Amino acid sequence: MASSFHKGFIRAPDIILVTLYVLTCITATQESTPAANLPEPCYNYTVLDDPWRAASSQPSNPSYMSDWSVTWSGWYRLFINGLSAQIPDTCVERYRCGTDIPLWIHGEHPRVQDGVVTRDVCGHAANYCCFFGSFPIKVKACPGNYYVYELLRPTVSRSAYCAVHPSVDPCYNYTVLDDPWRANSSQPSNPSYKCDQYVIWSGWYRLFINGVSAHIPDTCVERYSCGTRYPLWIHGEHPRVQDGVVTRDVCGHAANYCCFFGSFPIKVKACPGSYYVYELVRPTPGYAAYCGGINITLPEECTKQLTQECLQNLLEQMENITAQELPVTTVTNILNLVFNTLEKIVESSSLSNKTELASYGNRLLEANEKLISTLVKPTNTSDNVSFTLAAVGAEVFMVGPVVTLEKIPRLDTTNSSMDIDLIGIAKNNNETRSANVGFMSFNTMENLLKSDFFNTPNNTIKTMMSTVISATLPKTTNTKLTKPVNFTFRHIREFDPNGSLSCVYWNISEWIVDGCSVLKTNSSFTVCSCVHLSTFALIMQTSRPPESDSLLELMNLVCVIVGLVFFTLALMTFALCQWSPGVNNVARINICISLLLAHLLFLLTQRFLSLIRPQQVLCAVIAGLLHFLFLSGFVWMFIEAVLLFICVKNLSQISSKKRAELRNGFLCVIGYVVALVVVGVSVGLVPDGYGSEHCWIKMDKGFIWSFLAPVCIILALNMILFICIIISLNSSLTKLNAEVSQLKKNKIMVFKTLAQFVVLGCPWILGFFTNGNKVLEILFLILNSQQGTFIFLIYCVLNHEVRQQYRRFFRCLCCAKQH
Numbered sequence: 001m002a003s004s005f006h007k008g009f010i011r012a013p014d015i016i017l018v019t020l021y022v023l024t025c026i027t028a029t030q031e032s033t034p035a036a037n038l039p040e041p042c043y044n045y046t047v048l049d050d051p052w053r054a055a056s057s058q059p060s061n062p063s064y065m066s067d068w069s070v071t072w073s074g075w076y077r078l079f080i081n082g083l084s085a086q087i088p089d090t091c092v093e094r095y096r097c098g099t100d101i102p103l104w105i106h107g108e109h110p111r112v113q114d115g116v117v118t119r120d121v122c123g124h125a126a127n128y129c130c131f132f133g134s135f136p137i138k139v140k141a142c143p144g145n146y147y148v149y150e151l152l153r154p155t156v157s158r159s160a161y162c163a164v165h166p167s168v169d170p171c172y173n174y175t176v177l178d179d180p181w182r183a184n185s186s187q188p189s190n191p192s193y194k195c196d197q198y199v200i201w202s203g204w205y206r207l208f209i210n211g212v213s214a215h216i217p218d219t220c221v222e223r224y225s226c227g228t229r230y231p232l233w234i235h236g237e238h239p240r241v242q243d244g245v246v247t248r249d250v251c252g253h254a255a256n257y258c259c260f261f262g263s264f265p266i267k268v269k270a271c272p273g274s275y276y277v278y279e280l281v282r283p284t285p286g287y288a289a290y291c292g293g294i295n296i297t298l299p300e301e302c303t304k305q306l307t308q309e310c311l312q313n314l315l316e317q318m319e320n321i322t323a324q325e326l327p328v329t330t331v332t333n334i335l336n337l338v339f340n341t342l343e344k345i346v347e348s349s350s351l352s353n354k355t356e357l358a359s360y361g362n363r364l365l366e367a368n369e370k371l372i373s374t375l376v377k378p379t380n381t382s383d384n385v386s387f388t389l390a391a392v393g394a395e396v397f398m399v400g401p402v403v404t405l406e407k408i409p410r411l412d413t414t415n416s417s418m419d420i421d422l423i424g425i426a427k428n429n430n431e432t433r434s435a436n437v438g439f440m441s442f443n444t445m446e447n448l449l450k451s452d453f454f455n456t457p458n459n460t461i462k463t464m465m466s467t468v469i470s471a472t473l474p475k476t477t478n479t480k481l482t483k484p485v486n487f488t489f490r491h492i493r494e495f496d497p498n499g500s501l502s503c504v505y506w507n508i509s510e511w512i513v514d515g516c517s518v519l520k521t522n523s524s525f526t527v528c529s530c531v532h533l534s535t536f537a538l539i540m541q542t543s544r545p546p547e548s549d550s551l552l553e554l555m556n557l558v559c560v561i562v563g564l565v566f567f568t569l570a571l572m573t574f575a576l577c578q579w580s581p582g583v584n585n586v587a588r589i590n591i592c593i594s595l596l597l598a599h600l601l602f603l604l605t606q607r608f609l610s611l612i613r614p615q616q617v618l619c620a621v622i623a624g625l626l627h628f629l630f631l632s633g634f635v636w637m638f639i640e641a642v643l644l645f646i647c648v649k650n651l652s653q654i655s656s657k658k659r660a661e662l663r664n665g666f667l668c669v670i671g672y673v674v675a676l677v678v679v680g681v682s683v684g685l686v687p688d689g690y691g692s693e694h695c696w697i698k699m700d701k702g703f704i705w706s707f708l709a710p711v712c713i714i715l716a717l718n719m720i721l722f723i724c725i726i727i728s729l730n731s732s733l734t735k736l737n738a739e740v741s742q743l744k745k746n747k748i749m750v751f752k753t754l755a756q757f758v759v760l761g762c763p764w765i766l767g768f769f770t771n772g773n774k775v776l777e778i779l780f781l782i783l784n785s786q787q788g789t790f791i792f793l794i795y796c797v798l799n800h801e802v803r804q805q806y807r808r809f810f811r812c813l814c815c816a817k818q819h
């Protein structure tokens with residue numbers, strides 16, 4: 001046990017098991033007394049007929065049976081549903097026999113003449129068939145083909161003795177059928193057609209192909225495959241373990257009909273351990289043979305907990321496949337299983353060691369290469385096979401000696417394609433005059449072959465810009481390239497125009513550039529040219545952003561909070577103070593509301609970015625909301641300028657209160673609806689434009705102009721308005737017939753609004769040009785965050801009336817305190 005600790009295989013549940021074991025050992029040793037050896041156990045035994053002991057019964061956790069709590073005494077004979085059974089003498093899968101740790105006996109069953117023998121008991125746990133030893137038990141073979149056992153209390157809880165039918169359960173009594181030709185998907189020539197009609201079939205069979213467990217396909221197989229003329233397959237799905245024995249019709253594919261020949265139905269049973277047994281019978285047509293399909297399967301324990309060992313096991317199974325040709329469905333089944341498993345293991349993030357990642361990647365690539373080569377079929381002219389799965393897309397193209405094509409078409413998978421001069425390569429093969437190319441594109445391979453494996457002298461951020469692709473020349477003798485191969489990669493991520501692209505290939509443990517170059521590139525595609533074949537990808541390097549200055553960040557936080565406080569103060573002042581008649585604060589209030597909400601939302605989003613970022617919808621909604629709020633701030637700024645313009649134009653005209661209210665309602669509609677319309681149109685035009693890395697508008701595809709364009713237009717209009725206002729103010733000054741005090745007031749108002757315009761609008765203009773300039777960035781940060789402070793200063797602190805009201809307010813506060 002100690003040594004298994006050192007092997008490092010033990011997981012938490014196993015440690016609990018070990019603890020249980022130690023505890024139960026202590027109690028068990030106190031009461032283990034050898035039972036008396038009765039003279040005739042074959043005729044004086046207790047019947048143990050628990051259907052759950054059957055090796056096929058799979059319990060769920062809460063109902064694990066335990067023989068630990070049973071008081072055992074004397075001899076027992078096992079039955080399953082009334083049929084004589086025995087304790088298995090080979091390893092039993094874990095979580096079988098109604099329990100967690102199934103018990104089986106180590107060593108063969110005796111013959112009758114052997115009398116009573118002693119056998120060790122093993123408990124299967126933690127991937128070891130005999131993780132727990134238990135007290136040995138006595139076994140006796142009885143005349144009449146049954147066994148009796150002197151059972152003892154096991155040493156661990158949650159364990160139970162298993163039972164199997166010795167001859168009834170075909171899962172344990174089958175004939176092995178291992179004919180490699182049953183997997184052959186090539187077309188055999190007439191004299192070598194295999195024929196299952198001459199075989200004397202009897203009982204149950206389990207299929208293997210070169211030692212790898214196989215099954216009879218349950219979908220149509222190609223004609224002339226499986227080494228025979230009429231390949232046989234079964235009609236109807238394979239059963240599950242709990243379905244027991246089922247009957248399936250057998251079909252023979254001939255004359256373009258998948259089920260041209262019916263044959264006698266056969267019995268099929270799914271066995272624990274993910275394999276099937278078949279009660280095969282003599283087929284009706286001659287030149288017919290049962291097909292063997294290979295399906296790699298996850299080991300049983302991996303359905304409960306997926307570990308790296310599961311992936312290793314799958315890879316080993318793939319490596320063990322020796323079939324030279326396989327049907328496409330088999331290949332896709334295998335790839336689906338392997339990549340699904342890989343994805344789940346990557347998700348559970350138990351893979352992090354770089355050495356391990358690279359080594360898994362290499363094994364996977366190699367196994368895939370071999371697998372894809374099984375799709376190559378000899379051809380005289382040209383042929384192709386392709387498939388697209390969630391994780392992999394592949395195309396195989398074959399050309400033969402009498403190919404009629406000038407050049408082969410571009411090999412295409414969803415996000416990458418390849419141009420290769422296969423005809424030229426075929427011509428270079430003197431003997432066969434044929435060549436084959438396999439092209440695969442892996443969508444999830446970057447989880448193993450990470451872009452970080454690209455080592456460059458510059459400390460840059462490396463981003464995988466394409467799917468990882470793999471190109472090989474399987475079953476081709478002379479693989480020398482006649483022309484460089486060209487790969488067209490579709491960018492799978494946003495392309496940063498400042499980044500530099502490298503076409504790289506995978507070399508054992510790293511991505512390297514040798515022999516590959518970028519031919520041409522635009523924002524969504526890149527063409528790479530390489531002088532050899534291997535595994536390729538496109539990696540973008542971008543310079544690391546300057547280390548996020550914690551001082552700058554703190555300053556930002558403080559500034560934004562100060563700004564927010566002054567926004568709130570200004571809002572309260574606008575709302576609560578008495579203002580002289582004729583002062584219309586509605587635009588100012590709304591500017592404050594919009595910008596206050598925008599800054600608050602921005603602050604919160606940046607604080608909790610790590611939580612919000614994974615929720616893409618939320619992130620996009622926040623970006624849209626920010627867009628809306630900032631825009632309506634600008635629209636209100638424009639409205640304010642318009643109001644001022646109207647006011648200056650008609651100095652005498654002071655609108656009545658009612659009209660003002662009406663107008664305010666109308667303004668609110670304009671102020672917010674314009675921004676809403678812009679956001680709506682933007683969403684309509686570019687649905688995925690919102691939600692960048694910082695939950696703001698995405699900068700690529702020019703979507704940022706949905707913000708910049710309205711802002712620029714408003715700033716330009718405002719500029720024009722102000723020029724008009726100043727001109728008209730000047731002219732009324734020269735006329736001198738206007739009311740002087742009103743004029744003075746207006747003049748102040750104009751300068752305040754102008755100041756506000758400069759303060760609110762200019763930071764954004766500055767923002768467009770910061771581009772990494774530290775000083776400008778800090779300036780932008782201060783100006784942008786202090787908008788609230790400026791508004792408060794301009795309208796509240798610098799306003800005589802308001803100042804007086806503040807003074808009164810504070811005096812009141814002090815009075816209240818004194819009383």
Ligand SMILES: *[C@@H]1O[C@H](CO)[C@@H](O)[C@H](O)[C@H]1NC(C)=O
Pocket residue numbers: 038044073074075
């Ligand atoms: C059968 O075995 C039990 C103990 O296991 C014993 O008490 C009983 O006497 C035996 N019966 C016969 C008929 O031997």
Ligand SMILES: *[C@@H]1O[C@H](CO)[C@@H](O)[C@H](O)[C@H]1NC(C)=O
Pocket residue numbers: 166167173174202203204
């Ligand atoms: C296996 O089953 C056959 C009948 O199908 C039976 O004759 C044979 O005895 C069984 N083998 C064992 C080891 O029980």
Ligand SMILES: *[C@@H]1O[C@H](CO)[C@@H](O)[C@H](O)[C@H]1NC(C)=O
Pocket residue numbers: 180181184185186187188189323324
């Ligand atoms: C498959 O068939 C081809 C041609 O008939 C033959 O050369 C090859 O050896 C066969 N493979 C197996 C595994 O039987």
Ligand SMILES: *[C@@H]1O[C@H](CO)[C@@H](O)[C@H](O)[C@H]1NC(C)=O
Pocket residue numbers: 211313316317320
């Ligand atoms: C692969 O083949 C080897 C040698 O034949 C065998 O020991 C091993 O168990 C096989 N692995 C799997 C997963 O079947």
Ligand SMILES: *[C@@H]1O[C@H](CO)[C@@H](O)[C@H](O)[C@H]1NC(C)=O
Pocket residue numbers: 215218238295296333334336337
């Ligand atoms: C083969 O494997 C695939 C994927 O693992 C599975 O969907 C399919 O049912 C399997 N076929 C058989 C006959 O086991």
Ligand SMILES: *[C@@H]1O[C@H](CO)[C@@H](O)[C@H](O)[C@H]1NC(C)=O
Pocket residue numbers: 353354355356
């Ligand atoms: C990664 O795994 C390898 C062997 O699998 C080991 O030698 C190496 O120390 C591990 N590295 C780290 C950082 O764990």
Ligand SMILES: *[C@@H]1O[C@H](CO)[C@@H](O)[C@H](O)[C@H]1NC(C)=O
Pocket residue numbers: 378379380
């Ligand atoms: C290719 O052509 C040769 C000679 O014409 C012929 O014997 C052979 O059957 C053809 N092979 C295939 C796969 O069509």
Ligand SMILES: *[C@@H]1O[C@H](CO)[C@@H](O)[C@H](O)[C@H]1NC(C)=O
Pocket residue numbers: 383384385409
């Ligand atoms: C691939 O083969 C199919 C027929 O099997 C043909 O229709 C298709 O055009 C071929 N594709 C290419 C790219 O040659």
Ligand SMILES: *[C@@H]1O[C@H](CO)[C@@H](O)[C@H](O)[C@H]1NC(C)=O
Pocket residue numbers: 419420421483484485486519529
């Ligand atoms: C790949 O592109 C290069 C340069 O444009 C060209 O010379 C070569 O022929 C192309 N290769 C193929 C297979 O088209």
Ligand SMILES: *[C@@H]1O[C@H](CO)[C@@H](O)[C@H](O)[C@H]1NC(C)=O
Pocket residue numbers: 430431
């Ligand atoms: C292929 O043919 C060329 C010229 O005909 C010859 O030089 C070369 O040795 C041949 N290669 C092989 C492998 O036969």
Ligand SMILES: *[C@@H]1O[C@H](CO)[C@@H](O)[C@H](O)[C@H]1NC(C)=O
Pocket residue numbers: 457458460500541543
């Ligand atoms: C890497 O550094 C070299 C020289 O130090 C420079 O010429 C090159 O442009 C840099 N590449 C990137 C992507 O920054």
Ligand SMILES: *[C@@H]1O[C@H](CO)[C@@H](O)[C@H](O)[C@H]1NC(C)=O
Pocket residue numbers: 390414415443467490491492493
């Ligand atoms: C191909 O790329 C697009 C984005 O460019 C992505 O949405 C899609 O999932 C990719 N397809 C595959 C099969 O990777």
